[in-house]
Amino acid sequence: MLFDKFQDMADFQAELAQRQVTPFGAVTEKILSATEGIVEGRQVILAGTNNYLGLSYDPRCIKAAQDAAQQWGTGTTGSRLANGSFAEHQALESEIAAFYGLDHAIVFSTGYAATMGMCATLAGPGDVILMDADSHASIYSGVKQSGAEIIRFKHSNPEDLAKRMRRLGDRAGQALIIAEGIYSMLGDVAPLQEIAAIKREYGGYLLLDEAHSMGALGDTGRGAAQAAGVEADVDFTVGTFSKSLGSIGGFCVSRHAELEAIRFCISAYIFTASSSPSIIASTREALRIIGQEPERRTRLWDNANRLYQGLKSLGLAVGPTASPVVAVEMVDRSQTIDCWKALLEAGVYVNLVIPPASPSTNFLLRNSVSAAHSSEQIDTIIAAYAGLRDTGLLPVSQDS
Amino acid sequence: MTDYQEYLDFLCSALESQNKKNIPLNENTALVADIGLSSLEVMEYIEKIEDHFDISIPLNILPDVNTIGELAHKVKELNL
Numbered sequence: 001m002l003f004d005k006f007q008d009m010a011d012f013q014a015e016l017a018q019r020q021v022t023p024f025g026a027v028t029e030k031i032l033s034a035t036e037g038i039v040e041g042r043q044v045i046l047a048g049t050n051n052y053l054g055l056s057y058d059p060r061c062i063k064a065a066q067d068a069a070q071q072w073g074t075g076t077t078g079s080r081l082a083n084g085s086f087a088e089h090q091a092l093e094s095e096i097a098a099f100y101g102l103d104h105a106i107v108f109s110t111g112y113a114a115t116m117g118m119c120a121t122l123a124g125p126g127d128v129i130l131m132d133a134d135s136h137a138s139i140y141s142g143v144k145q146s147g148a149e150i151i152r153f154k155h156s157n158p159e160d161l162a163k164r165m166r167r168l169g170d171r172a173g174q175a176l177i178i179a180e181g182i183y184s185m186l187g188d189v190a191p192l193q194e195i196a197a198i199k200r201e202y203g204g205y206l207l208l209d210e211a212h213s214m215g216a217l218g219d220t221g222r223g224a225a226q227a228a229g230v231e232a233d234v235d236f237t238v239g240t241f242s243k244s245l246g247s248i249g250g251f252c253v254s255r256h257a258e259l260e261a262i263r264f265c266i267s268a269y270i271f272t273a274s275s276s277p278s279i280i281a282s283t284r285e286a287l288r289i290i291g292q293e294p295e296r297r298t299r300l301w302d303n304a305n306r307l308y309q310g311l312k313s314l315g316l317a318v319g320p321t322a323s324p325v326v327a328v329e330m331v332d333r334s335q336t337i338d339c340w341k342a343l344l345e346a347g348v349y350v351n352l353v354i355p356p357a358s359p360s361t362n363f364l365l366r367n368s369v370s371a372a373h374s375s376e377q378i379d380t381i382i383a384a385y386a387g388l389r390d391t392g393l394l395p396v397s398q399d400s
Numbered sequence: 401m402t403d404y405q406e407y408l409d410f411l412c413s414a415l416e417s418q419n420k421k422n423i424p425l426n427e428n429t430a431l432v433a434d435i436g437l438s439s440l441e442v443m444e445y446i447e448k449i450e451d452h453f454d455i456s457i458p459l460n461i462l463p464d465v466n467t468i469g470e471l472a473h474k475v476k477e478l479n480l
Contacts, residue, residue, distance in 0.1 A: 128458075133443070149458045149460060150458055150459040150460055151456045151457075151458055151459070152443070152459060154447075164456045167454065167455060167456050168456075356439070360440070361438070361440060
């Protein structure tokens, strides 16, 4: 039957409904600030929004969006190739290219479209892609569409990448390597110096997804490649406007002039409506702000370190290093769901992540930190976890 | 040149540690339907084969592989 394959998901949804838990698609009824809202009837601290620099509720971004809606209307009603290229879109492309110190940029309607579109288009039949095993779904979706030969390398494992490049022989020089800056589920940073060195040794091209690292890493917020000092080795940088920039949309920047031709070959760019002018305007304002207010990045990392150390000191199974994404790994699904519900009842909204969205068979309580969180809010989040631990709901790590 | 039977023998032996049901392993044994490998376990198994033969097995071929025998044929082709 056509619907048989959905039965497991239907059963899981029924289980959640029976337990009166809504981790997927919990409704935010009101936003009170960048870090607080009313979710499922409760006032909560938002600790699962990827709003890293706290710009989603910045009055300057809101004003820019209001002015653009007044001037340009609510939508473009067409794709970039038809009637949907407004001066705002072109201005943002120039500004995001300038932000990266590069000449070429494409703005997409979502981050997913940017990453999926570039991965689907850059390599094709006869080409080979080497992708990190823990890549985001948008990367998997894109490479699957590409028609290229797809080879995975072990997550953030330069030795495994090098081994696979060696096995390619002469083909390595044309291979497309795909990695991410900060990995979205556990918050770990890719070993980009080592990956760049392998690319220099064997050749090939490097596409880097900075969705979770743009704004968070690097001296001027360009991301993990800037922080690692390897920007010159990156051929294509993709990213999103929906995290550090607080709006929605995506981009690709490159030093390769061919990006201008590639633009007209990307289905995810051609066959979808362009972003609303208000979204583009708030994104432009947010980009200007992160260039002028580096202290936001400092606050983000202060908060990230505070949360990471706090959860680690509770004995919880967090990752190896502090990051704007702090995930608590758990083994038991039912227990993780109970914890998610208890955190919400304690006034803390986090993300519940289940396989295959998590990179292993484990379940995650995924927290994302914002520069806009106060120290008191971070402490409240830690206290909520402490409450779960003390009641025995949340197991401590065996390593602790 | 390694023949098909040698590939098959290695692929069966490499599966022993993941054969929790202790079912007989032969070319007709299905990796998921019979042995019950999860997607993660399939990838661990693939890595074992890759390292043994010093090859990379593209993800593209996996949708066409159900049994150990089908995988042995694919590995043989890749290692030619």
